[in-house]
Amino acid sequence: MIGWLEIPRSWLDSFGEIGSFGLRVAGQVYSGRVFKFFGEGVRQAGILIFGSALIIWAFCFILGLQCGLQGAYFNRSIGAPSLAGLFSAYCDLREGLPYAFGYILAAKVGTGIVAEIGAMRISDEIDALEVMGIQPVTFLCATRLLGAWIALPFLYLMGIAIIYAASYFSVVNQVGDVSSGGYLLIFWMYQSPTDLIFSLIKGVTMATVIVLVGCYYGYTASGGPVGVGTATAKSMVFNIVAVHILGMLGTLIFWGANPRAPIGG
Amino acid sequence: MAGQALARGLLPAKNVFEEVGVMVILTVRTLVAAARPPYPYGEELVWQFLFVLKLSWFPLVISTFALNFGAPGLQAAGILSLVGGLDRLGGFFVVIAIRWIGPVVTAVVVAGVAGTAITADLGARKIREELDALQVLGVDPVKNLVVPRFLALIVITGLLDVFAIVMGLTAGIAAELLYHQSLGGFFATLFTNATIIDLWSSVMVCTMFGAIVAVVCSYKGMSASGGAAGVGRAVNQAVVISLMAVFFFQFVVSSILFATNPELQAVR
Numbered sequence: 001m002i003g004w005l006e007i008p009r010s011w012l013d014s015f016g017e018i019g020s021f022g023l024r025v026a027g028q029v030y031s032g033r034v035f036k037f038f039g040e041g042v043r044q045a046g047i048l049i050f051g052s053a054l055i056i057w058a059f060c061f062i063l064g065l066q067c068g069l070q071g072a073y074f075n076r077s078i079g080a081p082s083l084a085g086l087f088s089a090y091c092d093l094r095e096g097l098p099y100a101f102g103y104i105l106a107a108k109v110g111t112g113i114v115a116e117i118g119a120m121r122i123s124d125e126i127d128a129l130e131v132m133g134i135q136p137v138t139f140l141c142a143t144r145l146l147g148a149w150i151a152l153p154f155l156y157l158m159g160i161a162i163i164y165a166a167s168y169f170s171v172v173n174q175v176g177d178v179s180s181g182g183y184l185l186i187f188w189m190y191q192s193p194t195d196l197i198f199s200l201i202k203g204v205t206m207a208t209v210i211v212l213v214g215c216y217y218g219y220t221a222s223g224g225p226v227g228v229g230t231a232t233a234k235s236m237v238f239n240i241v242a243v244h245i246l247g248m249l250g251t252l253i254f255w256g257a258n259p260r261a262p263i264g265g
Numbered sequence: 266m267a268g269q270a271l272a273r274g275l276l277p278a279k280n281v282f283e284e285v286g287v288m289v290i291l292t293v294r295t296l297v298a299a300a301r302p303p304y305p306y307g308e309e310l311v312w313q314f315l316f317v318l319k320l321s322w323f324p325l326v327i328s329t330f331a332l333n334f335g336a337p338g339l340q341a342a343g344i345l346s347l348v349g350g351l352d353r354l355g356g357f358f359v360v361i362a363i364r365w366i367g368p369v370v371t372a373v374v375v376a377g378v379a380g381t382a383i384t385a386d387l388g389a390r391k392i393r394e395e396l397d398a399l400q401v402l403g404v405d406p407v408k409n410l411v412v413p414r415f416l417a418l419i420v421i422t423g424l425l426d427v428f429a430i431v432m433g434l435t436a437g438i439a440a441e442l443l444y445h446q447s448l449g450g451f452f453a454t455l456f457t458n459a460t461i462i463d464l465w466s467s468v469m470v471c472t473m474f475g476a477i478v479a480v481v482c483s484y485k486g487m488s489a490s491g492g493a494a495g496v497g498r499a500v501n502q503a504v505v506i507s508l509m510a511v512f513f514f515q516f517v518v519s520s521i522l523f524a525t526n527p528e529l530q531a532v533r
Contacts, residue, residue: 104508
């Protein structure tokens with residue numbers, strides 16, 4: 001039976017290791033050593049696009065529907081249904097999409113990486129790589145990070161289009177308190193290209209952390225087939241909390257002091 | 266030829282329908298096994314309940330506080346401070362923290378923490394052929410393994426939802442204090458806007474999320490196959506399907522809830 005403080009204690013144990021492992025992997029990418037395996041990086045990007053893009057976008061679509069629905073009914077309850085676009089703009093771009101992206105990446109990509117690399121570790125393939133003179137950290141982890149950095153910003157931008165369409169559908173077609181023109185006027189008024197850049201930074205930071213955590217738990221998996229499952233579960237726990245904390249920090253840094261709304265002077 | 270191409274094109278849809286069908290069958294079997302005597306799962310139920318609670322409480326507290334402080338707290342307080350209406354933040358938190366983020370984040374945390382643990386556990390037993398051994402011994406795996414997890418998750422998601430709401434409102438108070446506002450207005454609009462429907466619908470929806478997570482994760486664990494990679498892949502699929510199902514279900518339920526309860530939208 002585990003204790004009440006099991007989770008915080010295990011994080012304290014592994015936080016430094018995850019940090020140094022992540023820095024090592026990121027260093028391999030930044031120093032250009034990963035470009036020896038550039039083809040593998042592109043292959044990982046392709047796997048991300050063909051394997052995960054549809055699921056990521058479907059999740060973004062569902063969250064966009066929810067944003068629109070909650071916003072439309074909230075604005076009806078304060079007597080300003082025509083301002084539903086304000087809620088949707090904030091919910092979609094600034095908060096909803098980074099969280100949706102983080103959740104589904106942690107679930108689909110993060111645990112997928114742990115399962116893959118963990119299985120390689122268990123069947124001693126990583127040791128075999130080392131014997132062949134290929135650095136496993138570079139070949140397995142840094143290429144995945146490179147692939148994520150190649151593919152995910154574009155998946156994120158496409159996700160923005162999809163979440164906008166979903167909110168529009170939900171507010172204008174499903175609830176129908178506000179006309180299409182009235183909704184879009186407010187909706188576009190309350191966002192700017194800078195917000196999009198900030199949102200993209202938030203999303204890609206989460207993605208980087210998720211990929212690194214996935215690589216760490218996969219790379220250090222041990223204990224047979226059971227160990228892979230346990231490591232996958234552990235990475236999900238860590239990623240969920242990391243996504244929330246990064247989301248809060250991003251909001252504090254980017255919009256904490258200045259809400260960036262076209263109100264007043 | 267055309268029929269073959271059509272069959273291949275529709276294969277993903279067919280697979281989805283098959284998966285959903287098998288999960289519904291497992292749900293019904295679980296409910297029947299839970300209701301029909303004898304009841305051998307009492308000890309396991311308590312054990313699973315404590316296990317999930319000990320694993321989930323810390324991620325839940327951190328997650329709900331961070332999400333409510335960032336998303337509705339700072340963003341809404343920023344724009345409300347521009348129009349000079351920071352006291353309306355309480356009413357906003359009824360919509361966000363109680364109706365939406367409370368159940369959803371509880372479900373995400375429970376799926377990510379307890380659901381993955383359940384799939385890893387059952388998947389390991391499946392890979393080591395313990396489930397087959399149980400069946401040979403005449404012990405029903407659904408009754409002895411799935412039912413206690415199902416019941417434990419249903420009860421615990423409802424309870425954790427209350428803690429999620431409490432932490433969410435704490436985050437709202439923190440955001441209000443960050444803007445140097447007195448808390449009287451916050452609580453006044455909070456209690457004016459909150460209805461009893463908000464609270465019970467939040468808790469009921471969350472128990473249903475618990476049922477979804479339990480069934481999906483148990484099914485994926487019990488059907489794991491393929492050695493070391495199989496358990497990891499089962500956890501991966503289980504958590505993706507749980508999240509998609511939970512979010513889709515939340516959308517459907519809140520649409521129905523808002524459409525059938527006009528007093529939730531009354532101007533106060």
